[in-house]
Amino acid sequence: MEHRATILIVDDEATLRSVFSDMMTRQGYRCITAANAVDALQIIESNLLELDMLVTDVRMPGALDGVALASKLREYQPEVAVLVITGYPESAAMKEAKARGYRVLEKPFRQAELEHAVAKELSERPGSDKTRKTTASVTPIEQARKDKAR
Amino acid sequence: MRRDESGAAVSKSCSVLVVEDDPGVRELLRHVLTDEGNDVEVARDGQEMRAALDGRAFNAVIIDVRLPGAENGIALARQAEEQGCAVVLITGDHNHSEALARTGYPYLLKPFRVERLLEVTEDAVGAVSAPCRIRRRRDRTT
Numbered sequence: 391m392e393h394r395a396t397i398l399i400v401d402d403e404a405t406l407r408s409v410f411s412d413m414m415t416r417q418g419y420r421c422i423t424a425a426n427a428v429d430a431l432q433i434i435e436s437n438l439l440e441l442d443m444l445v446t447d448v449r450m451p452g453a454l455d456g457v458a459l460a461s462k463l464r465e466y467q468p469e470v471a472v473l474v475i476t477g478y479p480e481s482a483a484m485k486e487a488k489a490r491g492y493r494v495l496e497k498p499f500r501q502a503e504l505e506h507a508v509a510k511e512l513s514e515r516p517g518s519d520k521t522r523k524t525t526a527s528v529t530p531i532e533q534a535r536k537d538k539a540r
Numbered sequence: 541m542r543r544d545e546s547g548a549a550v551s552k553s554c555s556v557l558v559v560e561d562d563p564g565v566r567e568l569l570r571h572v573l574t575d576e577g578n579d580v581e582v583a584r585d586g587q588e589m590r591a592a593l594d595g596r597a598f599n600a601v602i603i604d605v606r607l608p609g610a611e612n613g614i615a616l617a618r619q620a621e622e623q624g625c626a627v628v629l630i631t632g633d634h635n636h637s638e639a640l641a642r643t644g645y646p647y648l649l650k651p652f653r654v655e656r657l658l659e660v661t662e663d664a665v666g667a668v669s670a671p672c673r674i675r676r677r678r679d680r681t682t
Contacts, residue, residue: 393655394677420654420677422571432564437632439568440651467651 395442395512396420400430400459401475402450410445413501414508427454434463443471443512448483457487471515473507554665554674555579555596557625559589559603559616569602572654577675586611586619593623599665600674602657605631605640605647617645626664628657 397419401407404425411421422439424430427450433439444463446456454462460472474487477497487494493511495504556578560566566582573580581598583589585607592598601620605613617627629640629647640647646660655676662674 393653396654418677420572420575422568433568436562436565436568437651438565438630439572440653 394418394420396422396439397443397445397508398422398424398430398433398441398463400424400427400444400446400450400456402426402447406447410504413504414445417505417508419508426450427452427456427459430459431462434459434466437466441467441470442515443473443508445473445475445508448474448476448481448487449478455483457483457490457492460487460492461490469516471511473511553578554600554661555598556581556661557589557592557598557601557620558582559585559601559607559613560630561585561604561607565604569657572657576654576658576677585609586616589616590619593620593625597623598625600626600628600661602628602630602661605629605636606633614643614645617643621645624668626661626668628661628664 397414399407399410399414399421400423401410402425407423407425411423415421422433424433430446431454441463444460446459448456450456456474460474463470464472472492473495474484474492475495475497476484478484479494479496484494493507495507556573558566558569558573558580560569560582561584566584570580570582581592583592586609589601601617603613603616603620607613607616613629613631617629620627627645629643629645630650630652631640631647632650634649637647637649646664648657648660658674658676665674
């Protein structure tokens with residue numbers, strides 16, 4: 391089954407979070423938003439859903455920045471695509487982001503640039519094969535179909 | 541079945557009850573299912589589940605296997621099934637998948653894709669012949 395990409399958007403600015411989410415939802419992606427790193431970390435550590443991409447601002451209130459958040463998510467889901475957004479391209483966090491190979495988008499940017507960066511990062515990530523299957527789980531209905539096919 | 545002005549069949553959104561003790565997971569499940577257009581309520585435990593099921597009918601109940609207290613998710617699944625609901629179990633415990641398979645209920649191992657959740661729930665609902673279709677937004681592939 392082909393799938394819509396699921397994107398976790400993290401930004402402490404409500405307006406930007408909403409704009410990014412609306413923009414990407416219009417593009418057909420499924421968006422989950424978090425207002426800060428703590429909320430995002432809760433989603434990540436619950437490890438409930440397979441995420442295709444993290445789009446995160448770098449600077450957020452609290453001890454955890456967007457780069458650390460991305461690293462945490464990669465511990466759980468190593469193939470997740472990452473796009474880091476920043477208004478401070480020369481900061482230490484951004485150097486860290488670049489060293490880790492995360493795609494970076496500098497503010498200000500046009501809508502098309504964000505769309506392009508998201509699409510490109512998703513297409514280049516490991517395991518972007520459309521036929522990629524999820525973790526094993528079998529329903530009795532599927533088992534019956536398999537048995538019938540034998 | 542409801543039909544639109546042209547006479548085409550209109551699918552009804554699914555009513556889903558999520559039983560999950562972790563507030564973050566509960567709200568995440570509520571968000572993704574509601575975002576697709578489904579009618580979702582949540583319960584923290586067996587007591588809240590029974591109260592919800594007494595109050596109205598649900599097409600499907602999605603239950604975390606590990607719940608605090610005396611009642612685990614499988615015990616709750618049987619109660620939900622007795623009320624005519626389709627049941628889907630979710631768990632992060634990958635070591636007991638064989639035991640879960642023996643329950644006969646469809647189950648999902650965390651982490652799972654949202655599509656997989658929708659697909660398994662729809663299959664489960666279809667198996668109990670409930671007249672609804674789990675809602676999905678327009679597909680976009682990656």
